[in-house]
């Protein structure tokens with residue numbers, strides 16, 4: 001199993017409310033899952049815990065059989081670099097690096113940089129003419145495509161995307177989703193995507209709805 005999440009619980013420090021109250025799910029390689037639920041239901045929190053960006057209070061997050069919750073910060077970061085790719089709504093590109101260097105960045109960290117793969121991704125995502133530019137010189141849709149290229153260039157086994165098309169118009173969002181689904185399918189990675197859009201949720205193979213921190 002690519003991902004096994006069991007009885008995950010999280011309360012943020014200084015808060016009384018348990019944001020995740022025992023969430024369980026599994027994902028096989030090649031599967032796509034939409035994570036839906038009202039604002040504040042815990043979608044981003046769940047994605048962050050699965051991505052090893054934050055720690056759960058209890059429960060298991062096992063990626064390819066390795067339980068993240070049992071690892072120290074450095075080991076968790078290494079697993080994240082090597083196996084899990086996260087695409088954020090706000091892109092999180094590195095402003096001081098060119099588009100080309102942004103695309104190469106995570107693959108380099110993962111020790112898997114392959115210039116030919118970067119070029120292929122850039123071409124398919126319509127970024128070839130923008131490789132020497134800096135993120136601030138790009139539109140939102142172009143920046144989102146750079147963020148996708150950067151994640152996929154590192155060949156993650158599991159791709160986590162938090163509202164990846166939330167800032168885009170419908171037509172651009174559809175094109176970006178087409179490419180994301182196509183590229184993920186080609187590598188056989190798993191995909192979990194948080195979204196408020198019914199249209200985008202409908203494109204995923206399965207759906208998991210969160211209500212106040214539990215699967216409903």
Ligand SMILES: Nc1ncnc2c1ncn2[C@@H]1O[C@H](COP(=O)(O)OP(=O)(O)OP(=O)(O)O)[C@@H](O)[C@H]1O
Nearest residue numbers: 012013015019037038039040041042043044045046
């Ligand atoms: N770093 C944090 N510190 C304290 N509380 C937090 C933190 N991050 C999120 N929360 C709280 O946890 C709850 C769940 O937030 P989360 O971002 O996971 O929801 P969400 O379902 O992704 O919402 P949205 O659809 O608006 O992005 C909210 O009540 C939020 O205020």
